[in-house]
Amino acid sequence: MRYLTAILFSLAVAFAAFPASAAKIDDQFQAWLKTDLWPEAKSRGISQKTFDAAFAGVSPNLKLPDLVMPGTKPKTPQKQHQAEFGSPGSYFAPIGNVTAGGRSRAGQYAKTLAAIEKRYGVPGEVVLAIWGRESGFGTAKIPYNAFEVLGTKAFMATRKEMFRKEVLAALEIVQRGLADPGQMKSSWAGALGQPQFLPTSFLKHAVDFDGDGHPDIWNSVPDTLASIANYLVNYGWVKGRDWGFEVTVPDSVTCSLEGPDQGKKISQWTAMGIARIGGKLFPANELKAEGFLLMPAGRSGPAFIVTPNFYVLKEYNMSDLYALFIGHAADRIAHGDKGFSGAWGKVGGLYRSDVAAMQRGLEKAGYDVGSADGLPGFKTRRSIGVWQAKNGRAATCYPDKGLVEAMR
Structure with a gap:
């Protein structure tokens, strides 16, 4: 009984401490807004009215991923097993929902898609596929306050500088009258609306295609679809070529x-x-x-x-x-629905830390793996193939347990 009492007392202390810790972080956040973010926002033409409206009632959201608590250093789990490192085939499991939804909407928005393809040269089915993948054709919930997400991440995320640019861009969106603070709904990563644009992308690529005078990627399907096409064109889409x-x-x-x-x-x-x-x-x-x-x-x-x-x-x-x-x-x-002819093998299953260790081994041997980040991109894959061939192994161009052990 005394042992149980001690446990309950410890838990009570822990839970009592957390609000105090959260309150302390909120105080630091509010000070950061006033003394750090606001001066830069002001220098960029953001008014006090816009800034205050954007951050009214906003506190840091400590449930967001990839945060670094003030006074601590970033920590990456040594053993991080994620879906991306399983068989690539699992990534395509939801494709049927996207294709079925895309075909039903191809007819519904045929005139809009035709007009978009005529203006931008991007096929309607490509635009539909992105729309479906990003937001379930606008049906996915996008519940977060963008300023809460972006502000939190700019204050205490692992990629603070990137999110600082994004929160300043979000303020510019409001300052220019392109959206009200209440409209600025985002994903947990700060991506806006149905095409899931970060604020910098909104400013560069969002377009008004329905003619109402402003780009609305939260509620307007024409604006959403045209903005996706414009994004691709701005990155160099070549009209008339397949993917x-x-x-x-x-x-x-x-x-x-x-x-x-x-x-x-x-x-x-x-x-x-x-x-x-x-x-x-x-x-x-x-x-x-x-x-x-x-x-x-x-x-x-x-x-x-x-x-x-x-x-x-x-x-x-x-x-x-x-x-x-x-x-x-x-x-x-x-x-029509037809899968790949080639089958996905049982590859993957490695921890990210194992892949990163293998990449570091390849780097020491003089190979370019892109970055020893645990992600097997094309530079890592082809370096594996070259190493395998030079060492008398069949070139598979994909990490496996044997290769990880060989690189230790």
Whole structure:
């Protein structure tokens, strides 16, 4: 009984301390707003009225991820097992919802999509795929106060400087009358509205397509769809080109040729024995243009020849799998649900710390892995392939337990 009493007393002390700690952090946050953020906002033309309205009643949200409490240092779990490090195939599980929703809305918004494609050159199915992936075609809840999220992260997140730029951009949106503070609803990461634009992206890419005088990515479907298309165009979307094609890659072609910096004319890839799935021919205009090898799971998954438009899609979210999801979903919206011909192997299952350790080992051996961040991007994948070939192993171009052990 005495032991239970001691436990209850300890818990009571802990819970009593937390509000005090939170109150202290709030005091620090309010001081930061007044003495740090406000002077810079003022220098950028933000009025006191706008600033006060934006942060009225706002306190730091300590439930947000990636926060660093004042007086502490960032900590990354040594063993961090996340979905991204399992089989890439699991990433495509929700694609049916996006494609079904996209096809139903393709007819509903046919005139708007046609007008957008005429103006921007981006196919409607690509715009629909992004809309579906980002916000479930506007049905996803976007409940957060953007100033609470962005302010908290600018004050105490691991990427403070990035979020500082975003909260200042959010203030500019309100200052310019593009949205009221109450309209500034975001995700937990501070992304706004149906296309999930960060505030800097809103200022650069959001457009008024319904003609009411202001871009509204929270409530207007035409503005949302056109803003997505404008975003892609501003990042270099090439009108008339596809995003990419699923292919077969013979053993004679090494997977270490992957990457946007190792492009060849698609006709050159075909001369090496790479062919489209199902015996289809590449369009004549594509054969003359540059393409890039993409093998997101190395030899343990589908392979692709992608175009520069793939890397434009990647600008929306810096992930090969994201861009592939969007391109594949767009194809299925336009041509019917059909999965990849190649199967995703049972790859992944490694802790992020293990992948990072392997990357550091490759770096010590003189390989460029991009960054030893635990994420197996194309530079890591192809470096693995080169190392494997030099060490008498079959080149798979994807991390595995044996490779992690070899690099320790």
